[in-house]
Amino acid sequence: MSRQIEGSFLALTCKSRLGICRLLGQDGWWLFLCVSEHTEGSVDRPMLTLGIETSCDETSAAVVEGERRILSNIVASQFDLHRKYGGVVPELACRRHIEVISQTVETALDEAGVTTDDVGLISVVKGPGLIGALLIGVAFGKSLARSLGTRIIGVNHVEAHLYSAVMSNERIPFPAVGLVVSGGHTMLFLMEDFGKYRWLGGTVDDAVGEAGDKVATLLGLPYLGGPLVEKLALKGNPRAITFPRAMIRRTNYDFSYAGLKTAVLYHVKGYGGSRRDGDTVADAERADIAASYQAAAFEPLVKKTLWAAEELAAQSAVVCGGVSRNRTLREMFAAAASKRGIPVFFPADELCTDNAAMVAGLGAWRAARFPDEVTSDFDAFPNFETFPSLEGFRDPRAKRKEKQR
Ligand code: ADP
Ligand code: MG
Numbered sequence: 001m002s003r004q005i006e007g008s009f010l011a012l013t014c015k016s017r018l019g020i021c022r023l024l025g026q027d028g029w030w031l032f033l034c035v036s037e038h039t040e041g042s043v044d045r046p047m048l049t050l051g052i053e054t055s056c057d058e059t060s061a062a063v064v065e066g067e068r069r070i071l072s073n074i075v076a077s078q079f080d081l082h083r084k085y086g087g088v089v090p091e092l093a094c095r096r097h098i099e100v101i102s103q104t105v106e107t108a109l110d111e112a113g114v115t116t117d118d119v120g121l122i123s124v125v126k127g128p129g130l131i132g133a134l135l136i137g138v139a140f141g142k143s144l145a146r147s148l149g150t151r152i153i154g155v156n157h158v159e160a161h162l163y164s165a166v167m168s169n170e171r172i173p174f175p176a177v178g179l180v181v182s183g184g185h186t187m188l189f190l191m192e193d194f195g196k197y198r199w200l201g202g203t204v205d206d207a208v209g210e211a212g213d214k215v216a217t218l219l220g221l222p223y224l225g226g227p228l229v230e231k232l233a234l235k236g237n238p239r240a241i242t243f244p245r246a247m248i249r250r251t252n253y254d255f256s257y258a259g260l261k262t263a264v265l266y267h268v269k270g271y272g273g274s275r276r277d278g279d280t281v282a283d284a285e286r287a288d289i290a291a292s293y294q295a296a297a298f299e300p301l302v303k304k305t306l307w308a309a310e311e312l313a314a315q316s317a318v319v320c321g322g323v324s325r326n327r328t329l330r331e332m333f334a335a336a337a338s339k340r341g342i343p344v345f346f347p348a349d350e351l352c353t354d355n356a357a358m359v360a361g362l363g364a365w366r367a368a369r370f371p372d373e374v375t376s377d378f379d380a381f382p383n384f385e386t387f388p389s390l391e392g393f394r395d396p397r398a399k400r401k402e403k404q405r
Helices: 079-085 090-112 131-148 157-168 208-218 226-233 258-269 283-311 327-340 357-369 398-404
Strands: 009-015 020-025 030-034 048-053 058-065 069-077 119-127 151-156 176-181 186-193 196-202 316-320
Touching: 048 090, 048 131, 048 357, 058 090, 058 357, 069 090, 069 357, 079 090, 090 131, 119 131, 119 157, 119 357, 131 151, 151 157, 151 357, 157 176, 157 186, 157 316, 157 357, 176 283, 186 283, 208 226, 208 258, 208 283, 226 283, 226 327, 258 283, 283 316, 283 327, 316 327
Parallel strands: 048 119, 119 151, 176 316
Antiparallel strands: 009 020, 020 030, 048 058, 058 069, 176 186, 186 196
16 A cells, blocks of 8 residues: 655555555655554464564565574565665665565565564664664664564674574584674674674774675676675686785784785786776686685685684684685685684575574574663664674774874
8 A cells, every 4th residue: 555645755555464554755754653463472482583684785584483493584685776886875775675674574474484473572783784774674673573562682783693603503612713704894703602702803994795896896797796706716726816915914813905905906907007907807817816816815814713713712713794605715714724623613605694594593692691682772873882792892993094084
C-alpha cells in the first residue's frame, strides 16, 4: 500500500506479516513505524536472535538459535548499485537499505521457518560504519523491538567479525590473537578470552581489503575486485615483482597499505604519467602483478599476527573479515603457523564478508553474559567507540590526522 501524506512524505509501505509500516520522507527524513500485536512468545528451545546488519553496503538479516546455530542468513548486496562508481556511495547505500530492509528481515524469518513471535532478541550493529547506513539498521531494529516488545542489543561490527570465527569453530583455544582484515578494517587484538580484548595494532592508513579492490581496478578488473585479484594471482608468480612490505619490522603491530597501492600504481602506469592501463598489460604480467601484490600485502599480516601470538603466549590465532576468505592468505597462514605450532582458525566462507548471522550470534553471546547491554538506550556511531572495553587502544591513524591539521 502506498499513499501521499501531506505532500512531503512519499510512501507508506505496509508489510502485514511483520506489521511494519515504513514512512519515507523526500528531504531525507524518514522514520519507521511498527504496528504489531506481538507479545513476547514463550519458547522451549534455545532463544532465537534476529540479527540486522547495515553498516556499509550490505543489508543483511539472519536468525540464529542459541549462540551459533544459523537458521537463515540473508545478504542483500548493493554490488550492482556501486559498481559504476568504483566504490560505495553513502547516500545511495542508505537509500537502498531503506528500500530493502523490511523485505530482507521478512525473508530471513521465512527461511528460518519462524515468525517474529519466536524471536527473543534483536541484535543490531551500532558501529563502526557509514553513519547514515548504521542509523537505518538501528532505527529499524529499535522500532521493531518496541512494537514487538522484544529485547534488543546493539553490537560492534568488528567484534562481530571476530565472533564469526567462534561461530564456525567449536573450540578455539584462548588466549588467541585476532586479526580482522576487511574492506574497512585491518586490526590486531589479543583476546584473553572471547570478549576480553587488548589492542595490539591496526593500519595507519588504508585497509588491506580496500587496497586489494584498488589494485583490481588498476589491473582492469571490475569493482570489488579483491576476489578477482585472488583468482588472477593463481596464474602468476608471487616473486616476479618485489613490492614493498610496509611496516614489516618487529617494532610494533601496525600495518600500512597506502604505499603498496601507490607502488602497484607506478608499476602499472609508469612513473610520471599514464604509460598504460591495467587492461592493456599482457595477461601473464597482470597475473604476476596480482600474485606479487598479494605476497606483499599478506606477508606483514601473517608475520605480525604470528609474532604477536609467540610474544604474548597465545594458544591460537583467529583471522576474519572479508579478506580472510582468500585461499592464498589462508595457505600462507597455515604454512607459517604450522612451523610454529600455532593453530589458526577462520570463519566459514559465508561468514567472512559482512553478514547478520555473526551479528545475531554475538548479540546472543553478549546478552547471556552482559545483561545490562540488553537495552534500546544506544546510538549509532561511525567510529570505533562502540567496541567493548578495549585495553590499550590508541588510534593508529591519529598521528597522520595530527599532521594533516
Ligand atoms: P567491511 O566489513 O569492511 O565492510 P567485508 O568484511 O564485507 O568488509 O569485506 C569486504 C572486503 O573483503 C572487500 O574489500 C573485498 O574485496 C574483500 N574480499 C572478499 N573476498 C576476498 C578474497 N577472496 N580475497 C581478497 N579479498 C577479498
Ligand atoms: Mg565487515
